[in-house]
Amino acid sequence: MIAVPRPLPVWLPLKARLVPALSTMAGSAVVLLPVVAVGPSMPPFGLLMLLAWRLLRPEMWPAWVALPLGLFDDLLSGQMLGTSMAIWTVASLIFDWIDHHLLWRDFWMEWALAALTILFAVMGGWAVSRSYVAYGSVVVAMPQAVLSVLVFPALVRLVAALDRWRLAR
Structure with a gap:
């Protein structure tokens, strides 16, 4: 008897495409939580999620995808329009350049x-x-930067778990 492979579920391609973008947008939406602080203290979770997806799956997104995700972050965070768009796009372009020039990481x-x-x-x-x-x-922005760097490995693990889930049958 010949084993016929089961067809992939209809929702898998949609799930595989939407989970990275939605998780990055959810990271940007963390700024909506009611946290009271004197200065900037929360890490930019949207950026951290974008970087984690970019480092885990460099072939998944083109460099321009940082532009609409940055726009979403700017609209939610209340920063000047274009701040995250420009910074995230420059970071994405730099990572594209690094991917083409580094042989291993x-x-x-x-x-x-x-x-x-x-x-x-x-x-x-x-x-x-x-x-x-x-x-x-x-000096006011340094705690946010240090906390962001320290939180990044935990978000990479979260993104790896999301990646396993999104590609599971």
Whole structure:
């Protein structure tokens, strides 16, 4: 008797396509939680999710996908329109360039690249917001940057679990 493979469920391609974008958008929506803080303290979860998906599956998204996801983040977070769009797109383009020039990467290299990108994004957001909000010195944004770098490995594990779930039959 010949074993005939079962056809893939109809929802699998849709799930496989939507889970990365929806999880990144959910990361951006974390800013809607009622957290009271004097300065910026919450990590930019949308950016962290984008970086985690980008490092885990570099072939999945083209570089331009950071533009609409950044727009969604800008609309939810209340930053100046275009801040996340520009920073996320530049980060995505840099990761495309790195993918074409590095032959191999391990966990520590990816964490270092993500840490530099997170620092660039947090400091870039601080520099843009500094022009219209009196945040003071760059020291105010450092706890957010450090916390973001430390939280990143946990989000990579979350994204890996989401990736396994989205590709499961």
